[in-house]
Amino acid sequence: MSATEDLAIADRAAAPPAAKGAGLTLAVVLLAVFVVPSSISGTAVALPAMGAELDSGAAGLQWVVNAFNLAFACCTLAWGSIADLIGRGKAFAIGAGLYLLASVASAVGTNIYLIDAARALAGIGGAAIFASGGAIISTVFTGAARARAFGLFGTVAGVGVALGPSLSGAIVDTLGWRWIFGVHVLALTLALLGSPAVFRAVGDQRRAGRVDTVGTALFILAMLSLMTGIVQGGEWGFASPAVLGFFTGFLVLLGAFVVVQQRVAQPMLDLSVLRDRRFVGLCLVTVVASFGFVTMLTYLPSYLTTVGGRSTATAGVLMVLLTLGVLVCPLLAGKLVAKGVPPRTVIYVSLACLVVGDATALVFGPSFSVAVVAVPLLLIGAGMGLSAGLVDGQALDAVPAEKAGMAAGLLNTVRLGSEAIAVAVYGALLAGLLRGALADGLAAHTAADPARVAGDLATGNLTAAAQGGGAELTGFLVSSYDGAFHTILMVLTGVCLVLSLVVVILLRTPAKQLTPAR
Template sequence: MSAPDDLAATDRVATPPAVRGSGLTLAVVLLAVFVVPSSISGTAVALPAIGADLDSGVAGLQWVVNAFNLAFACFTLAWGSIADIIGRARAFAAGAALYLVASVISAVAGNIYLIDAGRALAGIGGAAIFAAGGAILSTIFTGTQRARAFGLFGAVAGIGVALGPSLSGVIVEGLGWRWIFGLHVIVLAVALLGSPAVFRAVGGVRRQASVDFAGAGLFILAMLALMIGIVQGGEWGWTSTAVLGSFAAFVVLLAVFTAVQRRVAHPMLDLSVLRDRRFVGVSLVTVVASFGFVTMLTYLPSYLTTVGGTSTALAGVLMVLLTAGVLVCPLAAGKLVSRGVSPLTLIYVSLACLVAGDAAATVFGPSFSVGVVALPLLVIGAGMGISTGLVDGQALDAVPAEKAGMAAGVVNTMRLGSEAIAVAVYGALLAAILRSTLTTGLPASGAGDPARVAGDLATGNLAAAARTAGGGAGVTDFLVRSYDDAFHTILWVLTGICLVLSLVIVALLRKPAQVVA
């Protein structure tokens, strides 16, 4: 997302402080922006229903989330450069149109692979909406109006994350999972109807620029190879030629990408910003948030319906406890900083909340009360919310002003890339642990294929897993216990990852800002 920042700086003098139609343009941009985070958080609630309806395996179902996250992470920077060349309004409209088409594909899909393809296309469109949308606001607003516009931009994104699960839960219960994507179609169609106002407000601002196609292609291929290895590891075997080949391809592609970035005139990622300890330390906070918060946001609804026996709608409502902090804490953190509280102190608090919250979430079980689980979820959400409002500003403060735009791109790449990896790691661990547990636990009862049972259970389809296991007294209880045990094991793994990363961050931030060796 570096290009929007650079463009804003270039065009600021030529842009009037108040652009005609700016209010309508702001509304159109915010409407499209709302769809993206609500889709990310809300689609997770529908995974069990999608898996049951389409009889999908765990790997295919994981890609409903992973395909979107991967595409969004890989194309955010590329869309910033593309917006330079074709114009911001045109890039925004193209992104909204891509997302709309992708949502239609997902809504009418008859198999999981078509949904996966639709979600990947939606991720590409979502990257354009965010990259071009931010550039549009920078173009038409100045001074306090710009600050207010970006405040609304962040608030709408937070509202989308917070309301996505509960809204999707109600839709799944009342209309069916396909209408989640149908709602995206409706909202984006309205946004596209308002896009002429965006074109009038922004105009045809363009600039001669070159897109780092080589860097973008290598980065996308490297991330894809890594994700394939993680997601398919349990199904293909972690020592299989295909999985080891995927990881090897990731290493090679990443090395080539690094070499290319050092040689091109306008790299997609300026690797020089990674030499500053403070910048690296603050940027790694986004990785902790991915493992500590985003994984729970994605997979907790399946746990609640499978182990807790809650309805999809109730699971969505309970997720508000997790997402409430994303709405409240960024504003609270900003006020504390304005009153003299050190931003680094608040970042340390956010890390502590993520570690402690994941550890405390082990209180979840087949029989739980809202009062018991509310505290861990609120703490995890607070950890995410506190850091959300501080990381970007602190990271940009650590680099020279002329590199601020590129640094913003690096932070967003680390944030979105780590989200995709964290979600994939969670899904792979869940499938592997369940497969191991059921392979040793089911044969004694003469049950069906343990791998198939594990696949059904990992997708949250408890009924199908019980049928495949042969039914009978105690089978369903055994499956629920197995899922519960796997969930708790993964929670401790996530806690450990967050703790180790937090210690690394503290070590980096405690040292004077200097070049890393």
């Protein structure tokens, strides 16, 4: 540990106590924060019941999820900058209010397109909650209390992701799908009632200036173009003219955004933060977690049922091994830092867990014991959990206090954008590898259309893929899926290893002094 880190730890230990009302403020922020990831992971459970009641097609239902994710990704950075200008407490309350209104509209909606629009509004509100929530914690807490608070932040977000599907499933089975959004209304009403405590604890943390409307519009349009290309790439093909057009539009708009940010007096994104290698390295930690953890969280259940032959219920139980670390390790990371372990060391351990966990997941196969697969799943979960929350706190420590909202917005934009990209890359690789495998050997087992069979198998629907064939066809399909899964695991391990080495280099490089606030 360097002398600089020693001084930093000593300074944090000697920092003044948290602001008055910090406990209530933290509870209010965490309540709202829990709603966002639980909604992201849990809303999909309601789609079948929603489609049956509203007589909706697949496209309309899919945008219940996509509209939220797109709006969230597009608006997080913008809300971070806005929070610095209007006040983090006000931005948090506005976000919670928008989310509440959107949840009411979703709960009472009688048309799938109205619900799609409401979910987009919820994504805008969720972006404000996440961008301002981290900045509020950074403002209210100091020293060891801040480490513990960000540990709770990471834990609550992880609990929301992990428990969202099961909680939503229970609500759908007992009360109906509309009550998923009804629960959000109740939680956010409580958060709004507690928002005066947030205002008192945060105080007036605004910086002078006005919203960079041109830069904000360019960034939102750029992210919208990128995310739409990613979302539609799986359906239209990533080499299709429309998808390539979206990606080209993203590059053009991003270039225009960078030019504008360099020329305006009060930019939405102060590009000086990107000259701080430590901050960039911490942002990249979330990218490693996206490729190493989020992809497994999304696609492992299909592997367990398709190749492992497990029931959906059993696969759900096994997934607890993956999410356990997300529930436990954020608080553990906070305690380790509070006891003097350098945050950088904890982050290195988290990266190692992700790389080793993905590599050892190669032991998965058609026949496996729970004891064997528990090791890689626990390692991957620990890798995600040790960095969740801790990275947020360290990243906000790396920037001036008046830019905390913008930095939180940028961090969460990188996090969510990389998750979407990682999941899309996994899906594209899986589909491509399966098409290649089936093109070579499917004709020996059935005369079925290879494209149709590959599509069914890629979604984990082995029954539909093997329709009209016997045991030999089923065995061939299982073997093809297993081979594709292992190839993708090797790719993911390589990506995580390379990114981890980049993070180590960036975090070991002395940070540059940031440009003072204008």
